[in-house]
Amino acid sequence: MNELVHKVRGVDHAAFPTFNPKATIIFYRDVLGFPVVHATCALGWGAGGHPDFIHFFFDIGQGDRLAFFYYFGVEPYEDTEIPELLKRARHLAIHVDSEEDLLEYRRRLDASNHPCELQVRHETVESIYVTDPNGYLIEVTRPLREITVEDDIDANMSADALMAVVDEDEPTLEAFYRIKAQIIADRFAGEPTEVSFA
Incomplete structure (x- = not known):
């Protein structure tokens, strides 16, 4: 690609x-x-x-x-159909x-x-x-803080999870989180990660 x-x-x-x-x-x-x-x-x-x-x-x-x-000459209108x-x-x-x-x-x-x-x-x-x-x-x-490369990675996984969850019969935020967790697990399976709390 x-x-x-x-x-x-x-x-x-x-x-x-x-x-x-x-x-x-x-x-x-x-x-x-x-x-x-x-x-x-x-x-x-x-x-x-x-x-x-x-x-x-x-x-x-x-x-x-x-x-x-x-x-x-155009009169004001109301968006009455839009919630x-x-x-x-x-x-x-x-x-x-x-x-x-x-x-x-x-x-x-x-x-x-x-x-x-x-x-x-x-x-x-x-x-x-x-x-x-x-x-x-x-x-x-x-x-409030700088956007990092980790934010970019997270955003792309969120986008992938969102595209997947809307194909479900009843998309929910809970289903989104489930799919995103699976994406994370699949992408980082077997890769050691270092966590820093600095």
Whole structure:
């Protein structure tokens, strides 16, 4: 099997629709401090009946951008068919380097009309969460430790176990753990391992 050459350099931009561009610009530019760096105005663009729009971009660091579309004449709609849990799964996570940086964004949010909703430590990161004026979940996250080669190995075994468990009649987390344990046992059978608690 040929190794794929990894050419991707990161996120150019993530894009979402907005029905309230004024609140969106105030939240991202004025509260969070992300400068507006680009805007594309399109009159009569696209296939028949495509609405005119403005596509505007915020700089979120490292050359990455967060973008929004405002479509003229398009009315807001509700995602009534999508369960709230799945709506909340769709989110953008923005990386910061330190606890100080994370707490500064928490301070900015708490002083705004969009206070922080949750602050939590995951396995390798600490994150704060807020819902933006459009109803999108935004995460600001900092690393708690460096990601190691062992994390990469574990992630690949988790991916293999996930692909296997979804083929079962009733996939569960318990079945995932069982399959992952078997993958670990199969891959490392007979290999001596050294455990360090340093």
